[in-house]
Amino acid sequence: MKDIPTLANPTISQSARMRRLGDKVLGPEMGLDNGGAMTHSIRFAQTRPIVFVANQPRWSQRDINSHKRLLVFSMSTLPCGFSADVQEEVILKFTKPMKRVLHRKPFAIAVIVVSSAFSLLAQRPMSPLVAVTSPRHGTWGFDPRGMDPSVKPGDDFFSYANGAWIRKTNIPPDQTSVGPFSDLRRLCAEQVHLLLETTQDNRSDSDEGRVHTLYQAFMDDSSIEQAGAHPLQSDLQLVRKVGNRADVARLMKRHGFEASLFDLEIEKDEKHPDRYAVHLGQGDLGLPNRDLYLDAQFTDKKRLYKAYVAEMLRLAKWPNANKSATAVVAFESLIAQASWRGEDLRDNSKSYHSMSLANLRRMAPMFPWADFMAGDHLSENDFLIVTTDTSVVKLAELYGSTPLSTLKAWEAFRMTDAAAPYLSNDFRQARFAFRGNALNGLEAPPSERWPGAVSLLNALMGSTVGKMYVAAYFPAERKMAVQAIADSVMQALRSDLAQLTWMDPITRAKSLRKLDDIAVQMGYPDHWRSYAGVNLNKQTLYKDVETLRNHNWNYQVSQLKMAWNKNDWRFWPQEPVAYTENGQLIFPAGMLQAPFFTAQADAAVNYGSIGHVIGHELTHPFDDRGDWWTPEDRQRFKERSARLAKQYSAMEPLPGVHIKGELTLIENVADLGGLSLAYKAYRTTLSHDEDAVERDFTRDQEFFLGYAQVCREKERPDSLRNRLASEVHSPAAARLNGVVQNMPEWYKAFNVNPGERMYIVPDERVAIW
Numbered sequence: 001m002k003d004i005p006t007l008a009n010p011t012i013s014q015s016a017r018m019r020r021l022g023d024k025v026l027g028p029e030m031g032l033d034n035g036g037a038m039t040h041s042i043r044f045a046q047t048r049p050i051v052f053v054a055n056q057p058r059w060s061q062r063d064i065n066s067h068k069r070l071l072v073f074s075m076s077t078l079p080c081g082f083s084a085d086v087q088e089e090v091i092l093k094f095t096k097p098m099k100r101v102l103h104r105k106p107f108a109i110a111v112i113v114v115s116s117a118f119s120l121l122a123q124r125p126m127s128p129l130v131a132v133t134s135p136r137h138g139t140w141g142f143d144p145r146g147m148d149p150s151v152k153p154g155d156d157f158f159s160y161a162n163g164a165w166i167r168k169t170n171i172p173p174d175q176t177s178v179g180p181f182s183d184l185r186r187l188c189a190e191q192v193h194l195l196l197e198t199t200q201d202n203r204s205d206s207d208e209g210r211v212h213t214l215y216q217a218f219m220d221d222s223s224i225e226q227a228g229a230h231p232l233q234s235d236l237q238l239v240r241k242v243g244n245r246a247d248v249a250r251l252m253k254r255h256g257f258e259a260s261l262f263d264l265e266i267e268k269d270e271k272h273p274d275r276y277a278v279h280l281g282q283g284d285l286g287l288p289n290r291d292l293y294l295d296a297q298f299t300d301k302k303r304l305y306k307a308y309v310a311e312m313l314r315l316a317k318w319p320n321a322n323k324s325a326t327a328v329v330a331f332e333s334l335i336a337q338a339s340w341r342g343e344d345l346r347d348n349s350k351s352y353h354s355m356s357l358a359n360l361r362r363m364a365p366m367f368p369w370a371d372f373m374a375g376d377h378l379s380e381n382d383f384l385i386v387t388t389d390t391s392v393v394k395l396a397e398l399y400g401s402t403p404l405s406t407l408k409a410w411e412a413f414r415m416t417d418a419a420a421p422y423l424s425n426d427f428r429q430a431r432f433a434f435r436g437n438a439l440n441g442l443e444a445p446p447s448e449r450w451p452g453a454v455s456l457l458n459a460l461m462g463s464t465v466g467k468m469y470v471a472a473y474f475p476a477e478r479k480m481a482v483q484a485i486a487d488s489v490m491q492a493l494r495s496d497l498a499q500l501t502w503m504d505p506i507t508r509a510k511s512l513r514k515l516d517d518i519a520v521q522m523g524y525p526d527h528w529r530s531y532a533g534v535n536l537n538k539q540t541l542y543k544d545v546e547t548l549r550n551h552n553w554n555y556q557v558s559q560l561k562m563a564w565n566k567n568d569w570r571f572w573p574q575e576p577v578a579y580t581e582n583g584q585l586i587f588p589a590g591m592l593q594a595p596f597f598t599a600q601a602d603a604a605v606n607y608g609s610i611g612h613v614i615g616h617e618l619t620h621p622f623d624d625r626g627d628w629w630t631p632e633d634r635q636r637f638k639e640r641s642a643r644l645a646k647q648y649s650a651m652e653p654l655p656g657v658h659i660k661g662e663l664t665l666i667e668n669v670a671d672l673g674g675l676s677l678a679y680k681a682y683r684t685t686l687s688h689d690e691d692a693v694e695r696d697f698t699r700d701q702e703f704f705l706g707y708a709q710v711c712r713e714k715e716r717p718d719s720l721r722n723r724l725a726s727e728v729h730s731p732a733a734a735r736l737n738g739v740v741q742n743m744p745e746w747y748k749a750f751n752v753n754p755g756e757r758m759y760i761v762p763d764e765r766v767a768i769w
């Protein structure tokens with residue numbers, strides 16, 4: 001009885017009460033058989049919980065009777081279809097608006113328990129919800145049907161563990177890839193969608209009410225269509241009126257739809273991690289990375305981009321769209337040339353240059369910095385950390401030599417491009433045709449509007465959505481179970497640090513102290529943010545987005561006067577990611593679901609999956625970006641990691657396109673260290689009896705298969721090509737094979753011998769943690 005698939009109403013106390021009921025009656029892990037056979041859910045109507053059951057719920061009649069507050073509707077076979085062997089199930093499938101379902105005769109909805117009379121039918125009809133379809137992963141957490149036993153594990157472990165899955169899985173037309181991460185992203189989005197659909201809070205002065213309003217604004221297609229390009233016009237008018245360069249600089253805001261040559265971030269000061277500082281560096285490009293402008297393999301994409309720029313300028317009614325587009329793309333190509341490569345951006349030692357505004361002015365005199373800072377409400381700030389110093393100088397020069405008309409057209413295009421998702425369909429279609437189809441190979445835009453709403457709410461009001469999400473989907477038991485895994489992985493690193501042969505005593509003592517300072521935040525932060533004072537209107541989406549962006553930026557500016565806040569998460573609980581910041585390892589609740597963590601899975605599988613994620617994050621504070629090493633140890637670390645970089649550089653995921661070993665190095669080191677630590681943690685927690693139990697696979701094999709399963713990923717070639725150019729994580733198959741081929745335990749588990757394709761002689765294997 002672990003996970004409770006509840007839909008929370010707006011207050012935590014009610015969902016907490018529901019959780020207590022849920023603990024008793026509901027089945028375990030989230031997920032659903034793809035057939036949609038077993039689904040159930042709970043939602044609240046006003047203050048009363050209602051449970052909907054469809055087919056084979058795993059509750060007994062006694063369970064139901066014992067909870068007089070529950071209303072149970074059966075859509076088919078209650079009470080005879082109870083089944084005890086359902087391992088994973090969840091949420092609810094409404095394929096019709098609820099009102100209609102409830103009225104429909106053939107379903108003959110049976111009210112099993114009625115506590116008090118109230119009318120569900122009085123509610124507004126719900127829009128159709130889609131089933132949450134996280135696939136079930138076998139009986140012990142791993143799905144062996146995805147394997148290809150005809151491949152020898154030592155020849156290609158990825159194909160051995162995942163080959164059948166790769167063959168039979170198709171990438172959905174509106175996705176760039178399919179696999180556990182995209183499945184989990186979709187699951188989390190659907191969970192949030194269900195919350196958004198069922199939130200009834202209409203108060204304008206509560207954060208839940210604001211979430212509700214923004215959701216309604218995003219979903220109100222007819223108001224958005226009616227408004228057409230109108231919402232954009234007042235911002236475009238500001239660009240049209242620009243008469244000099246200082247005006248352009250003032251427009252380049254970090255918090256609006258405007259584009260900026262320079263990125264401004266308010267983040268912790270690396271050298272004084274207890275406080276925030278303004279970081280200034282090169283800005284984003286219109287295309288996802290600089291290679292797309294500069295590398296011959298992307299010539300076609302660049303040509304299509306120019307057509308897209310022209311199309312957007314036409315929709316924005318900007319004069320001479322074609323000619324302006326040519327100038328814009330030429331300008332951006334020069335920006336790309338001036339910009340640092342991804343490899344250099346990852347090196348913290350190169351990207352910390354603190355200075356005053358006067359010093360910045362001296363360093364890069366061709367840009368009106370005071371006007372730029374004023375646009376972002378930072379006039380009073382006189383301490384800056386310049387990250388990409390040399391590119392900042394070049395970009396300032398470029399700004400000084402670019403015609404004003406080009407700068408204005410560039411602003412108009414970038415503003416329209418950024419605002420397009422909140423404008424009428426003609427803008428959205430044009431954006432999809434380039435960004436979705438031409439750039440990433442997507443065949444179709446999302447068939448529904450709500451995924452965009454979920455992304456927007458996560459980005460702009462993520463804290464409140466997270467609060468609602470945790471109340472509905474993250475029970476205390478799951479938090480405790482994953483915390484126990486995290487504790488054992490940290491213990492594994494502690495023992496490791498005491499024994500590592502390549503580390504000298506000074507670095508060793510420093511690393512142990514560093515480890516003592518590391519804290520894990522599991523599932524959700526201790527405090528939630530407030531959006532008090534924000535006024536939203538469900539008829540004005542574009543304005544609402546601007547209002548919230550402004551609010552969030554001003555909030556960040558206000559933090560400059562405060563101490564670093566560990567509860568201010570970069571990604572909120574409903575997002576399936578994990579990350580490390582300032583000695584905090586952060587695992588949002590959304591990440592702690594199958595296949596990364598499954599309460600019913602064998603421990604070996606959980607350690608291979610979520611254990612690896614925890615180990616991966618745990619190694620980041622110890623990677624080569626800090627200055628805590630003795631020079632000799634840093635050198636030894638560099639030698640080892642250079643050998644790993646060489647191994648990855650030799651991999652060729654697309655014909656002729658290799659992995660960038662340097663770009664991906666830190667993440668590859670974290671993958672290898674993470675899996676090694678998870679393995680050590682697993683072995684120390686494994687009992688002798690459990691180890692001896694005979695199943696289809698040994699416990700060690702299960703561990704590596706657990707990791708292989710979370711690496712099951714299939715990606716469109718266009719998207720993969722883009723990713724190889726700039727993404728710091730290696731593609732999934734390399735994250736698997738590149739790691740296990742360095743681990744002696746893997747050779748032993750699968751009896752891998754010389755002559756097999758992945759075999760590396762022991763001396764050449766890399767071990768860091």
Ligand SMILES: [Zn+2]
Pocket residue numbers: 616617620667670
């Ligand atoms: Zn990482």
